[in-house]
Amino acid sequence: MIKQDVIVIGAGAAGLFCAAQAGQRGRSVTVLDHAKRIGGKILMSGGGRCNFTNMYASHENFLSDNPHFCKSALSRYTQWDFIGLVAEYGIAYHEKTLGQLFCDDSAKDILNMLLKECEKVNAKITTQCEILSIDKTSEGFILTTSKGQYQCESLVVASGGLSMPKLGASPYGYKIAEQFGLKVKPTRAGLVPFTLHEQDKNVLAELSGISLDARASCNNTSFNENILFTHRGLSGPAVLQISSFWHPGQAVEFDLYPNGDLHRELLAAQQSSPDSQLATALAKFYPKRYVQMVLPYLHIDNKPLKQYQGKQLEKIAEAFHQWQLKPNGTEGYRTAEVTLGGVDTDELSSKTMMAKNVEGLFFIGEVMDVTGWLGGYNFQWAWSSAWVAGQYV
Template sequence: MIRRDVIIIGAGAAGLFCAAQAGARDRDVEVLDHAKKVGRKILMSGGGRCNFTNMYTSPENFLCDNPHFCKSALSRYTQWDFISLVAEHGIAYHEKTLGQLFCDDSAKDIVDLLLNECNKAGVTITTRCEILKVEKIESGYSLSTSNGDYECESLVIATGGLSMPKLGATPFGYKIAQQFGLNVLATRAALVPFTLHDKDKEALAELSGIAVDVYASCNDTTFKEAMLFTHRGLSGPAMLQISSYWEAGDTLSINMLPNEDALSFINSARSETPDVLLATCLTKVFPKRMVQCFIEYQGWRNVPIKQLSHSECEALANVLENWQVKPNGTEGYRTAEVTIGGVDTNELSSKTMMAKNVEGLYFIGEVVDVTGWLGGFNFQWAWSSGWAAGQVV
């Protein structure tokens, strides 16, 4: 029987950061994980460079059934606190766009930072450890594992969501929450590409690899970023972002001409270059391959632009700035970056992340119903929620 002050299940961003914080308070901490190595999701994030936070992090960048829940943790351990830690470890980084910070070299730098902080705080990390049973006992919790039995005073669940099962994602954290009577909100894949119905997919398949800047809107939310056509559907930052707000059956509104008024653009072309073909006109603002495909897909007449009627021009403009797309679905957890839903925040203390009705049981990171936008926000939630629990476990 191994006795610890704190056991953390999950050696990802939130779990390792929480462990380092608790260990720094002289708590005897052990992190258990079923994977062969720690931080696998960190290592592949941001194209291997880890978008570790965002300079513009605020509560507005998160989805949660209780939008106020994340405010406490985010305000007490901010993006600037983690940026300072990154600098302290001598990790070179850069801003890409919209406040997104990436390692210059490799995501391994962030994993090394976490492991160094854990090592400095005397944290024990055990991998290839399967949790077989968790029970509440008088002095805290008992765990039966493939590596033997444990007891601890505080138990932290940092097992993440269902995203990317090939990296080891499981519903373990939700099952523990339910075992102890906590409500778990329905989950779904988020920050995920869309798939299209066969007819649209076949018509647009030849555009795979083409990216254009768009406004993507759904359910009163809009993002302006790039949209990428794929052989299965639509991806790119704009689609990943809006996927968090989309639900099955919803229609997306896509403005493919975000920087100008579509009808004004067409009317200007009619007056300035009336004899130019529609295709030639549109290639001023879109890739040639995309223009040719959309002319066929939408049934537009590729004639000198002066020959288009006013109603044709209006219909054309409407598609350019209000293309209605009804996805077939998403690519699901297989490629989703995060999971929406999870442990109901109404069950947790926003200050400590402890279950209100279960002494000594904590939930941090993605397993909780707090989901950030694309761009480093989910890592910041891992740091902030891990820090909050780490101060008290």
């Protein structure tokens, strides 16, 4: 039997970072992972450049049934702390938009940094290791695995959520929580593209590849970013963001001219070019192919501007400012960037990440009911929650 102070289940962002933190305190640590290659989600995030944090990260950028839970960890290990570590390793990075920080070169830089941090403190990483059972003892835990038995004082569950099963995502962390009597909140895919009902899809699939500035709104929440038409439905940053707030059966409202007044623009065009077609006037603000497809879809006639009377132009502008769409669903965990829900934070200490009723059992990262917005926030939660647990395991 291999005896360690700490066993971490999951060699993703949170698991590796926690192992390094615990090792810095002189704890003996082993990380166990069922995959052959580790850090798959790190390597593919941000298009292979890893959006490793956000300069504006705060508790307001997270969804949870207990919105206060993440405050403590985020304030004790901040984005600036992690940026400092990245700088120590000489990793070049840049801000893309809205505080999102990406590696200049490759996401491998972040993974290699985490592996070096583990190496420095002699934290061992064992891959292709299947955990067969976990038993609680008076001294801690005994894990029976495909690579033998392990004994530890502290057990850290950093197994992630259900998103991207191709990269090895599984419900294992929730099963551990349930085994030890912790409540698990219902899970669903977050930061995920929408699929459409047949009648919408038949028209909008033709717009595949077109992207527009938009404000997406649902359940008193709005995001002002791009939307992208795809052959399956709708994607793009604004759609991914609002998907975490949307529930099946609800409509999403899109303002397709979010930074101006389309009615005023159309009135000005009517004054200056009364003989121009409506489609020609709209093509100043939208791609031509989009205008040609969308006018019949919105039941708007294309006529010379001078032929629109009274409130007709106002109504047309409204159709673009307040486009209501009822998604059929989402693409699900297959393409979702995160999992909403998970281990109930009421079961955990926000100071230590330890289960309140199970001495020595910790949960960090995406496995719990804390989900960040798109833009580096979920990585920051991985670093902050892992750092906090690393001080106590």
